[in-house]
Amino acid sequence: MGTSCEIQLFAKNPKHARHIFATVINDVQRLEAKYSRYRQDSFLSAINRTAQQSGSIAVDEETAGLLNYADTCYKQSDGLFDISSGILRKAWNFHNSQLPSQELITKLLEKVGWHKLNWNSPILEFPIPGMELDFGGIVKEYAVDRAAELCRQAGSEHGLINLGGDLKIIGPRTDKQPWQIGIKHPRQTHATLTTLAINHGAIAGSGDYERCIKIQDMHYGHILNPRTGWPVRHMAAVTVLSDFCVVAGSAATIAMLKEEKGPQWLQDMQLPHLWIDTNGQSGGVFKLKTDDHHEPI
Numbered sequence: 457m458g459t460s461c462e463i464q465l466f467a468k469n470p471k472h473a474r475h476i477f478a479t480v481i482n483d484v485q486r487l488e489a490k491y492s493r494y495r496q497d498s499f500l501s502a503i504n505r506t507a508q509q510s511g512s513i514a515v516d517e518e519t520a521g522l523l524n525y526a527d528t529c530y531k532q533s534d535g536l537f538d539i540s541s542g543i544l545r546k547a548w549n550f551h552n553s554q555l556p557s558q559e560l561i562t563k564l565l566e567k568v569g570w571h572k573l574n575w576n577s578p579i580l581e582f583p584i585p586g587m588e589l590d591f592g593g594i595v596k597e598y599a600v601d602r603a604a605e606l607c608r609q610a611g612s613e614h615g616l617i618n619l620g621g622d623l624k625i626i627g628p629r630t631d632k633q634p635w636q637i638g639i640k641h642p643r644q645t646h647a648t649l650t651t652l653a654i655n656h657g658a659i660a661g662s663g664d665y666e667r668c669i670k671i672q673d674m675h676y677g678h679i680l681n682p683r684t685g686w687p688v689r690h691m692a693a694v695t696v697l698s699d700f701c702v703v704a705g706s707a708a709t710i711a712m713l714k715e716e717k718g719p720q721w722l723q724d725m726q727l728p729h730l731w732i733d734t735n736g737q738s739g740g741v742f743k744l745k746t747d748d749h750h751e752p753i
Contacts, residue, residue: 457484457596457599457619459619459620459621460620461484461618461619462617463477463480463616463618464615464616464618465607465612465615466612466613466615466629467611467612468611472610475610476610476612479606479607479610480606480617483603483606484603487595487599491522491595493590499515499516500589500590503515503580504588504589507573507586507587507589508585508586508587508588510582510583510584510585511581512574512582513579514580515579515580516578517578522591522595522598523575523577523580524577525594525702526539526594527570527575529594530571533710533713533714535682536710536714537706538570538682539591539593539594540568540569540570540587540588540589540682541568541680541682542588542589543564543568543588544565544680544682544685546560546564547560547685548676550667550668550669552669553669553671554669554671561684562685564685565683565685567584567587567588568587568685572584573587593705593706593709594702594705594706596619596622596705597660597700597701597704597705597706598701598702599619600617600618600624600660600701601701601702603617603619603624604617604624604625604626604658604701607626608627612626613626613627614627615627621640621660622701623701624657625654628656634653634655635653636651636653637652637653637654639651639652639695640693641732642664642692642732643665643692643736649732652697654697657697657698657699658698658699658703659695659697660695660696661693661695661696661705661708662693662694662705662708663679663691663692663693663712664677664687664691664692664693664712665677665692668687679709679713681713688715689734690718690733691712691715691718691732691733691734692732692733692734693731693732694711694718694722694729694730694731695708695729695731696708696711696722696727696728696729697727697729698727698728704727707722707727707729708729711729718731719731722740728740728741728742729741
């Protein structure tokens with residue numbers, strides 16, 4: 457998945473641990489093969505080949521579930537969380553310090569818009585040629601949730617899954633102590649904003665610092681507004697705690713996309729969260745199930 461992945465767990469014995477590891481790794485690799493936009497043999501590439509020419513394609517139950525969730529996120533975000541906006545990466549290259557032309561961005565925006573395609577499960581139809589989908593904001597978090605559940609089904613009650621910083625707790629440590637999860641500071645290398653002690657749930661974040669460019673002291677991150685085609689500018693990082701990693705991840709991204717309105721949206725959704733903006737101001741409230749109160753961060 458283009459990132460570092462880690463499983464930590466306590467098992468009955470090494471053989472049991474190896475069995476669980478193999479089960480989880482196989483499933484993560486299955487999802488990578490199915491939904492990677494870098495693989496021509498992936499199902500996502502088949503969807504996008506259909507989209508390029510305009511047409512329709514029938515999807516399986518798992519893909520339908522992901523598309524339904526993407527549709528929910530689109531509506532919850534007032535159209536800001538849009539899995540058709542990945543095509544904007546053709547304008548933005550975060551490996552060099554050069555801004556794209558507004559002409560190119562405007563041209564690509566013609567192919568962006570979840571509302572421009574027709575989704576009636578199990579049929580996905582692209583009336584406009586040249587569009588494409590990208591599950592990058594959903595599949596990794598979905599894989600985390602699946603991995604944790606597969607561990608539990610295999611008999612592991614203690615451990616955590618970490619796919620590129622998106623985490624889910626399988627269960628507390630065997631000594632009943634919570635896992636200590638450090639939240640990375642978006643501007644200070646090797647520094648943390650805070651550390652959370654949790655026994656359950658999932659944590660995911662979104663920020664402008666992993667893939668970015670700086671031009672004339674201006675910071676341009678990889679989270680792009682699907683309406684303007686330009687990076688968000690208000691929030692530097694958002695971290696969300698939820699029962700499911702896919703919810704935490706999409707909520708963090710939506711908050712980034714909502715910019716100044718992001719913190720209030722998270723509060724309205726009653727999601728425990730932490731945020732820091734590009735001016736260094738921070739806030740948020742985490743409510744852990746082990747507590748009876750909100751703890752301001």
